[in-house]
Amino acid sequence: MFRGKKYTDSAKLIDKGTFYDTAEGMGLVCKCAVAKFDETVELHVKLGVDSRHADQQVRGAIVLPHGTGKTVRVLVFAKDDKAEAAREAGADYVGDMDMVEKIQKENWFDFDVVVASPDMMGLVGRLGKVLGPKGLMPSPKAGTVTPDVAKAVKEVKAGKIEYRLDKTNIIHCPIGKASFGPEKLAENYNALMGAIVKAKPAAAKGQYIRSCVVASTMGPGVKMNAAKLV
Structure with missing residues (x-):
């Protein structure tokens, strides 16, 4: 898949084998958001549940501390x-x-x-x-x-957002804009991850958070160390 020079340069800043702590991860996401517009930062969490079962649904809503930066109609x-x-x-x-x-x-x-x-x-x-x-x-x-x-x-x-599983057991949610800076993004990230962890279904077995990646609209994904949050 062809990637532009900006994306390739940004990807070099990230070690694919590293799971980053919140502060460092958000710093990298902001560094990699080099587009000419204010990129949205999204969280993608894969959960160890089966969304086909009603007792393993993960869904809820939370008001992010700093909102999403988006005007909602x-x-x-x-x-x-x-x-x-x-x-x-x-x-x-x-x-x-x-x-x-x-x-x-x-x-x-x-x-x-x-x-x-x-x-x-x-x-x-x-x-x-x-x-x-x-x-x-x-x-x-x-x-x-x-x-x-x-x-x-x-x-x-x-800035209230709804989080819910898709068919592949992944939650996709915006946590703000790149212009928020690492600190505000970290606070939004921690609030949303906290809500997802609290929403763990009783029927869920094994590892609950399988993977957690944060990325800006045009930037590469940054793997987050979510183990500390569970």
Whole structure:
């Protein structure tokens, strides 16, 4: 696979056989983020669980100490007082049936997170086939189905992220931007890893964290020493 000169030069800074401690690893990630834009830094964790079993699912949400550096667009399904509270909390779009129709008829997806009050889930359920595959379906586990929609909107805007396993038992999550610098990225990383470790299913056997890699958008992966966190 062809790699550009910047990537090749960055890769030389990293020893592929080394598992880096948090501070050193984040320092390397920042050094390797040499693109002309502010690169997103992502965490990729492979877990020793089987996501096909319901009792081995790992899923949750956490507000990162320093947010993600990304502006998140929030769509809220709510009525009356709750709709007003959501608007005041900074929701980008608020509605009920009108939003359902907009998504169905116009194939509209100009939002990153969906929040809904419990009484709206019958309506939102009609969008399951389109929201589900995109990972946008609200859920109580992620805190996006809640009577307090205003609080949910504020948390999402403050940098709340959802983590969940994909089909290959890997969690992929942004932990900030390269411009955050090593210290802030380290704090976000520790917060997210702490949440993932706490979410270990009782049914999980053997080594829980199989591998842990952090990388910027265009940079090489840095292997992290996650053993200390378990």
